[in-house]
Amino acid sequence: MPDPDRLHACVPADWWRPAFSHPRVGAVMTGRSGGVSLPPFDSFNLRDGLGDDPQAVQANRAQLQSIVGRPVQRLTQVHGVAVYTLEALSGPEAALPIADAVATTASDVACEIQVADCLPVLFAHVGGRAVGAAHAGWRGLAGGVLEATLARVCDLAGAPPGEIECWLGPCIGPARFEVGAEVLLAFGATPDAPGPSFVASLPGKWLADLPALARQRLRAAGMHRIGGNTGAPDWCTLSQPRRYFSYRHAPHTGRMAALVWLSVADATA
Structure with a gap:
């Protein structure tokens, strides 16, 4: 693993550098800048098959691996709740695991999830025994992807939820995420009783607070070490299209x- 100072020197200034308690745990969240892709994928697009030049995507992914200092495992994400346990890289792109979360105790690979408005959530055991990453759009969040990821990290670490911490990354914000009644119903709310995470907007529409919903579910699952996205405007992907890729914007x-x-260093309890 690169030393932390080198990692920070390599990371573009507008990327996020999530901080966790244990020195074994490293993390990063990319933005749009720092790559070679041309518009509308400018410039650090990390997914092929969207219309971007495959060579540009390959170059961006090679740069990401260099920054992280180890091979990176990504997923075929389907807005579900499956969690993949990473022991070694799965192989070529066509063989990517179909899952929306990944967890590991291995020190020679990195867990990756991809987003463009959905909520990314990173997990780590406070003693550095296991880590995980989850992709939480509203469907996955309502279905329990965060609880499933937490359970897998707890199992791998041999620890209760109170010993796991997490970081919520940027996503579409509560002032911009307009949804219909089906989303309220998925979270056990109703148009007559939407609850604090849904604010009435246009007729038949509400503004949903995705990070607040995530925090609510994580606390209910026994977590109290929850950092990152507060729902403030600077965390909103849709409001900042120059910094973030946003599917709702384009x-x-x-x-x-x-x-x-x-990292390779021995964990401590």
């Missing part, structure tokens, strides 16, 4: 990545 766009990994 469906023909790239993808960012949130990554977490463990």
